[in-house]
Amino acid sequence: MTSQTADGSPRRLRGRAAEASILTNLVDLVGRGHSAVLATVIRTDRSVPRHPGAKMLVTDDGHRFGSVGGGEMEARVIREAEACLADGRPRLLDYDLINPGAGDPGVCGGRVTIHLEPHMPPSTVLVIGCGHIGRAVTELAHWLGYRVVATDDRPGTAEEVTGADLVVAGPISEVLEQVVLTPRDHAVVVTRNTDLDVESLRHLLATEIGSIGVMGSARRWQTTCQSLADLGIALGDIERVTSPIGLELGAENPEEIAVS
Incomplete structure (x- = not known):
């Protein structure tokens, strides 16, 4: 791994400095919304490259920093890391580096175990929806450690939403121009009428978002479902939505409803 000296010339980082640089990159990447896999050699036996x-x-954007040994073994680790990025599950990889003819990814004569995190x-x-309930949900979700995006079609209502990492005043279409939703993400629809519910869901169901919940009565949801069907949205897509959202806790005020 290399960095730059004060005069701009390359400088190779080794040992603890290289490891610290990798960890610094990791913190920076995740802080900017990227995903990454940290591969660490945790156990070796006999002759190994690292x-x-x-x-x-x-x-997640195809870059690599550092090395766990190079060659075919490292190529296999990279493929496993890409799979790890896709499913979010850690892995423990064992490689014999003895006989390539038997499928081993090396000839050093040793064995290595690598952890993917x-x-x-x-x-x-x-x-x-940034009404009383939407604001309570935003604050609670922030407290639970989520990144929270709050939106409302009314500019005045979408001001100063406590706990929101991003506030967008405008239609849902404008929100989705700024926010990419993945299967790890969630939507809570707490608008003031069914027309807004339908418009929101029409756009949300075109994304890969993991879960969608809509607040309201069962009767209101029936009306929304019919409107979605009239727009040509398939029943299978509509069934991705949970409504009414929440648990029967006897909640009355916005904070209680947010918890439910």
Whole structure:
């Protein structure tokens, strides 16, 4: 791994400095909303290219920092890291480096174990509707560690929403131009009428968002479902939505409803 000296010339980082640089990159990437996998050599036996503590970072945009040994073994680690980025599950990889003819990814004569640790940014909760309940949901979701995006079509209502990482005043179409929703993310629809529910859901169901919940009565949801069907939205897509949202806790005030 290299960095730059004060005069701009390259300087190779080794040992603890290289590891610290990788960890710094990891923190920076996740802080900017990227996902990355940290690969660490945790156990070795006999002759191997890298020893315990060696690290490599594989990012969601195809970049790599550091090395766990190079060659075919590292190529396999990178492929496993890409799979790790897709499913978010850690992995423990064991490689014999003895006989390529038998499928081993090396000839050093040893054995190496590598741990893959996925690091993902916080999941996003999109709160649509910044009334009393939407604000309570936003504050609670922020407290629980989510990245929260709050939106309302009324500019005055969308001002100073406590706990929101991003506030967008405008239609849902404008929100989705700024926010990419993934299967790890969630939407809470707490608008003031069914027309807004339908418009929000029409756009949300075109994304890969993991879950969608809509506040309201069962009767209101029936009306919304019919409107979605009239727009040609398939029943299977409509069934991605949970409504009425929440648990029967006897909640009355906005904070209680947010918890439910």
